[in-house]
Amino acid sequence: MQERITMNHGAGGEGMQKLLHDIILAPLKAQGMEIGLEQMDDSGIIDDIVLTTDGHTVKPLFYPGGDIGRLSICGTVNDISAMGAEPVGLSLGLIMEDGLELDILKRVIESIACTCQECGVPVIAGDTKVVEKGAIEKLMITTSGIGRMSQNLEINNEKLVAMTGRKQKWLQDCNLRPGDDIIITGTIGDHGISLMSFREGYNFQTTLESDNAPLNGLMDEALQIGGLVAAKDPTRGGVANALNEWASKSKVGIIIEEEKLPFNPQVRAASELLGIDPLEVGNEGKFIIGCAPEFTEHVLATLKSHKYGKDASVIGKASADVKRVVMHTSVGGKRIIEAPAGDPVPRIC
Amino acid sequence: MQERITMNHGAGGEGMQKLLHDIILAPLKAQGMEIGLEQMDDSGIIDDIVLTTDGHTVKPLFYPGGDIGRLSICGTVNDISAMGAEPVGLSLGLIMEDGLELDILKRVIESIACTCQECGVPVIAGDTKVVEKGAIEKLMITTSGIGRMSQNLEINNEKLVAMTGRKQKWLQDCNLRPGDDIIITGTIGDHGISLMSFREGYNFQTTLESDNAPLNGLMDEALQIGGLVAAKDPTRGGVANALNEWASKSKVGIIIEEEKLPFNPQVRAASELLGIDPLEVGNEGKFIIGCAPEFTEHVLATLKSHKYGKDASVIGKASADVKRVVMHTSVGGKRIIEAPAGDPVPRIC
Numbered sequence A, B: 001m002q003e004r005i006t007m008n009h010g011a012g013g014e015g016m017q018k019l020l021h022d023i024i025l026a027p028l029k030a031q032g033m034e035i036g037l038e039q040m041d042d043s044g045i046i047d048d049i050v051l052t053t054d055g056h057t058v059k060p061l062f063y064p065g066g067d068i069g070r071l072s073i074c075g076t077v078n079d080i081s082a083m084g085a086e087p088v089g090l091s092l093g094l095i096m097e098d099g100l101e102l103d104i105l106k107r108v109i110e111s112i113a114c115t116c117q118e119c120g121v122p123v124i125a126g127d128t129k130v131v132e133k134g135a136i137e138k139l140m141i142t143t144s145g146i147g148r149m150s151q152n153l154e155i156n157n158e159k160l161v162a163m164t165g166r167k168q169k170w171l172q173d174c175n176l177r178p179g180d181d182i183i184i185t186g187t188i189g190d191h192g193i194s195l196m197s198f199r200e201g202y203n204f205q206t207t208l209e210s211d212n213a214p215l216n217g218l219m220d221e222a223l224q225i226g227g228l229v230a231a232k233d234p235t236r237g238g239v240a241n242a243l244n245e246w247a248s249k250s251k252v253g254i255i256i257e258e259e260k261l262p263f264n265p266q267v268r269a270a271s272e273l274l275g276i277d278p279l280e281v282g283n284e285g286k287f288i289i290g291c292a293p294e295f296t297e298h299v300l301a302t303l304k305s306h307k308y309g310k311d312a313s314v315i316g317k318a319s320a321d322v323k324r325v326v327m328h329t330s331v332g333g334k335r336i337i338e339a340p341a342g343d344p345v346p347r348i349c
Helices: A013-028 A068-082 A102-119 A152-166 A190-200 A216-227 A238-248 A267-274 A294-306 B015-030 B068-081 B102-119 B151-164 B190-202 B216-225 B238-250 B265-274 B295-303
Strands: A044-046 A049-057 A085-095 A125-133 A139-148 A183-186 A228-232 A253-257 A289-290 A313-319 A323-329 A334-336 B044-046 B049-056 B085-098 B123-131 B138-146 B181-184 B230-233 B253-257 B288-291 B313-319 B325-327 B333-337
Touching: A013 B102, A044 A267, A044 B181, A049 A068, A049 A334, A049 B085, A049 B138, A068 A085, A068 A102, A068 A139, A068 A216, A068 B288, A085 A216, A085 B044, A085 B049, A085 B138, A102 A139, A102 B015, A102 B085, A125 B044, A125 B138, A139 B049, A139 B138, A152 A228, A152 A294, A152 B068, A183 A294, A190 A267, A216 A228, A216 A294, A228 A238, A228 B049, A238 A289, A238 A313, A253 B151, A289 A294, A294 B049, A294 B102, B049 B068, B049 B151, B068 B085, B068 B138, B068 B216, B085 B102, B085 B216, B102 B138, B151 B216, B151 B230, B151 B238, B151 B295, B181 B295, B190 B265, B216 B230, B216 B295, B230 B238, B230 B295, B238 B253, B238 B288, B238 B325, B288 B295, B295 B313
Parallel strands: A049 B123, A085 A125, A125 B049, A253 A323, B085 B123, B253 B325
Antiparallel strands: A044 A049, A049 A139, A085 A139, A183 A289, A183 A313, A228 A289, A253 A313, A323 A334, B044 B049, B049 B138, B085 B138, B181 B288, B181 B313, B230 B288, B253 B313, B325 B333
């Protein structure tokens, strides 16, 4: 039987991982770059220029706490910042459905402009395409961005090597070592669960919002403290997927303490109602950060003093004692956190 | 009445220009970049990093002379090369329809890999999204690329300033001056007319092919000769649109000699049959080049010695004598070449 792409391939997690490896990465393997496709990090790097791209499709286009415009800017800025790099410019590829109301386009562009202003990263290139009426939710946006080595990342790396002897250039998924602390910069699952609640018509709208936010400013402050070894924005597939990627690429186990996981109470309630694990849904304004333990206390305090990090929490540790991602549950048990086969909430980022 | 996006907005030409200016560029205007959105050049530039993006939708995905994969790589490589910059890395944003056959995806990725190999530019970042069945032709690709100042561009600029006193950094649409020669690197209209003929089932398929080609190698050789002031790849809206952009941004007139325009005979025949002006359709392996006249002979000879430039021809001159783009026709008349309101051949790039 003819094999086909399914919605599951686009939802993060294992379905997509396998597709990427077998069909896309293998033929495109190339030499000569610092961080290439096969590392599957948040961005690629060549000649010290960081490049990332992300296609955004979200239903509906406007939702509590954000919209496709803010989403597309934050997603790309955060992918660059997750390498420790400084985002310097963005490109927008707009794919518009024939019949899209100009007022909708205007609102989205205004939201993009506003988010660019907030994070200080301009759109410097763009393209528009119009497609026939059909399955896209009126508008899709593929955003790309470039970044570069920053003074703050150099400070971070110098402090790290001085205190621990560990040399690094970028914050990479493969940098974790046993003993490193795992920090999350805020509450988990807000984007995915709020979108799903909104779509299903549950009455959480007034208080439950997406966490859409550009995190380059937060990253800058953390880097100045020093000791960061890895960072990742847990979008598709959520925190569960991001931790599994780290464990696999760094060849370490990760132990997470359930009681340390920060959740918005409404997210907890809504995920129970929806039957969705908030660890498996996308976040759009959070980093997980791997931090050398010598620096953790100071990094955490700095994160907490930032408006996008006030709920930051140390949620666990990289460890040689386990081989996978293991959660110590609140009731004293253990649960293996698997990479989800797909995001349980479709079309959210 | 509610204003809406129409297919015409996506087809290049005036409909798109107005949309871009009013709704997209104005709110996104930002300071501090060398070449930003409002210049609407082939790429944006910030901190000496060139960034470009292009969404590709073509029907059918495979056509004589190319496919969406080759198209997406060439389009981006050429947008960077058109600034005189050296393309160094690409990103791929794949948008796949639920149900896309994996064999099709494999063929497209292989074509991408093959084209990357040919032009020596690797894919370093990527993203995949799956959307519900609908209007996209199974697969859309938004490609972005980064480039940088190259030694060849420095050579070009040094020779230009030594011979003419004209200083420049990048090849920009606003650099043309009266007296500059206008060169096209090969036959006009092959991509658009061959695609349209193929779709309509005309029997030109065996000989009429898209010109899909990466032109960074051709640009390198021309830059080494020196004297290039501007370059542009005439994709959506074709040569007519590209010349009008030059005239308007450089505030010069352009005079084109009809008898110098290189056409593949089948393109001429097919465009008459289809009733389409080949000057208004997209090319995917051609540059128009503005060249200081002191260098034209040598640049032309160099272009002609390259496999992608063998039909290169000087087609006219920038001029202070006219205010627009004017064609001297073969029969001794004059015709104003307008920027087309839209590409007459939809969904070709």
